[in-house]
Amino acid sequence: MDAFIHQVFVGLANGSLYASLALALVMIYRSTGMVNFAQGEMAMVSTYIALSLIQAGFSYWTAFFLTVALSFVAGMAIERFVIRPVSHASELSVVTVFIGLLLIFNSIAGWIWGYSIQQFPSPFSKFSFLANPYLSLHQVGAVGMTLCVLILLYVFFRFTKMGLAMRGTTDNGVSSRLVGIPVSRMLGIGWGLAAAIGAVVGMMVAPSLFLDPNMMVGLLLYAFAGALLGGISNPLGAVAGGFIVGVIEDLLGVYIDNELRFTAAMVLIVCVLLFKPAGIWGKHTVKRV
Amino acid sequence: MQMNILAMRPARNRKLLLIQSAFVLTAFVLPLLIAPYQVFQWTLIASYAVALLGLNLLMGYSGQISLGHGAFYAIGAYVSGILIDHYGVPYIWTIPAAAGVGMAFGFLFGLPTVKLENLYLALATFGLAVAVPQLLKYKAFEDWTGGFQGITISKPEVPFGLPITQDQWLYYVSLVVALLMFALVHNLLRGRMGRAIVAVRDHPVAASAMGVNVVVLKALTFGVSAMYLAVAGALSTIAMQYVSPDSFAMFLSITLLVGVVIGGLGTLSGALFGAVLIGFLPNFAEQISKSAPGAVYGFLLIAFLFVMPSGVAGGLKILLSRVFKTNSKHSAISTQETK
């Protein structure tokens, strides 16, 4: 039984990685209506920038907030200069642009910082009061950070004017413009926030996974699955989805076959989606004819 | 473009036919003029063109998305490899065999999943793309698939004593198959099924009200597109004489997606342009930067889309419409735009 509990916690720890990236995906989806496949790579580059700042002498938290701010600006810039010119084209063209971004970030990161893994510090390693037999100090801290970001996002969308404006933008761009919402600006801010969240995700993930250009590649699919499973339009659902995916995937690996773990998890998720097409906690939109 | 042949005036029709004939002629003469490894390159491009025809059918005309069609390419490639290696089936018959298996798998995969909305279908197909290479390596299937080492077959001999090299023969085989597949999908789209597919894409509710079984049609489309991918995979096995799980990683599905979009969604010529681009763009990127070719490749992709958001086929159409002014009236009839 004890072994089982340990495995569940391992699944939750992995799940928190998926859940946090899922949050970034939700952010970009809520604000632009698209899923940015390059989100992971952007997060990875942000993490490298943070590492460079730390190595240049900045303290962890200074580097942390500086990176988040820089990532916000970069996200807005990408929206303005890379995404907006193709936004009128088909959805698939935009997806292709995401793929192009993914390749660019991945390759540039390797070119600048090399491909060997690097250690990334954790701010939680001193918090010994968090010690427990199941999760490392950092993992507890990372879960906590994920929940913080989640609460912030929830509050933002539900209770702030800008959050409301952003929801309007994705729901109905034309009507939003008519009521005076600067749609383009909202998109830019949406991208900026997603990039900022991504930076946080990267910095939480790197201490466990070690930083290298391919650090986030393995997470993307699980984060995507978790977000869709829980409901891509619902931050809380997406986070829950991420944790669920982590636990399922882990238990399947231990109790069925490690090599079929991924396939089994995907089959399970797709089955759930067939019954709940918008995710477990997602909103099902009814199409008007 | 091809869908409008009936609506066009005979003069335009003749022009198009001329261009197409010129192209086919060039394609037949090409291998006699270029180096052997380039013949090999173009053989693979023929395989990609077939793949992109299939993916285009799914994404351009049927409006569904797939991030994982590489899986069907892999299935076709392995069917061919296994039949040749384990059962001694002549390579030419493995192509229709792969087509059949691909169609079956595609239809079966499509039946449950086409009900999913695009984003979710993207996830399911993404999952498929990652799962299939893992399944190919799985120990239970190892006796068939050769596991990680894959399957190696011998290079097909030139039959009937024709005075061409093996590379050229393989090229011609691929070319003929590609032309057949092109004709097939062309006829499909012109017919009732083609109209039904587009109707379902544009107005599923209306189409359903008109009596079209949306789910079955979408699944059939999925199946047909998978069939194309499987044929393309079989061609690649024959061209390379080697099949292994490494060749079918996620990257393949992404490359195919990129190829369809850059080539031109919703056009058949787009498949050719896309195939040429995905065949040669990486080499071009490497010339520009040895140490970060991925970045150059990504940059070129984005640049392409900036300049030609509807792909090369779309860009060419705009260019040609400026050159041949008579086109402007007919472009309104065209159903190029895809969602």
Add this chain to the structure above:
Amino acid sequence: MKSTHPLMLPAVVLCLSLASTAALAEKKYDTGASDTEILVGNTAPYSGPASAYQIIATSMAAYFDKVNAEGGVNGRKIKFISLDDGYNPPKTVEQTRKLVEQEKVLFMSGGIGTGSQLAVQKYMNTSKVPQLFVGSGQSRFAQPKEYPWSMGFNPNYATEGLAIGRYIAATKPDAKIAVIVPSDDAGKDYMRGFKEGVANSKRAQIVAEATYSTADATIDSQLTAFKAAGADTFFNECTPKFAAQGIAKAYDIGWKPMMILPTVSSSIASVIKPAGVEKAVGVVAPAYLKDPGSKEWENDKAMQAWRVWMAKYNTKVNPNDPLAVQGYVVAELTLEVIKRAGDNLTRENIMKQASSLKDLQLSLLLPGIQINTTPDDYRIIRKFRFQRFDGSSWQLFGSLVGD
């Protein structure tokens, strides 16, 4: 006819033998070799998921730069042409064919990626072009009967696994072993050899075995299961990133087994430092190359010469990266083969020289390790020495093991 001069016959014989000696002494070239240069081809993943390994190829290029700067070999310069294959077998086929058929290289050396190189193996053998020093320990690169033109550089995975298994059986006969390998070719071979070696001790048992995939985020799950199974010995056969995770995670969950790493993941700079040096104290690994991150070689002349070369010719690479050492050694080996071919620069002779190396010592191989190849045994590296990590450096111990 009776009027032949009595000296005619000996004269003819003399002339013939002189002529044949002259023929032997004259230069023989296959495509890719000339009086002034020798073309060597290579494919490596400069893009794609395995781009980390491009360093081997760039280091090889840097080595040949130095050789050319110092006058070349036997009066000829080496032109090393390396193309990107993105770790994608169809691309490897295309680029290899381009190198052989268009660039017309004499032979290929240092090709990276098991899957990629397997894809072109048949082609190379049918075309009779040497496929030398492939960066893979797959057994098919050491099968001279089936593939006489292919020779691998990396130690055979099964051989290495065997050495490690034997080491455990010898030093810890009661071991309760946990082993993790990647779910790929190399992993399978490692596991096979490892189990064979462990079987040397009847009391040693493998209490837990697992695989992982490079698509996984972590191997935490497997490690937790290992600890729960009560293993006290751990063969951490992972690629660098996951090996580092293994080291760090085991420490974090309070599991302190005797840990063994494979050669590919035993770098101090790339694996142990990121994991945390304090977490890796006592880790054991087999080795055949000198680790630049290890203090042991600080005063070693060969290592110092290597550092000079790094600073001058290979500046873009991390000065402690073991992949740069591997590239250097493979290039050095290639040079040796070319040197020995002399003026007989045919593909056949290149292959002949590569398969008749006797007691060859290269500067960055561990002391005592020599290269021996014969036409029946193509394994370049078959011997190892074991080393233990003491918190800051590797310490060699014991004697040479292996086949």
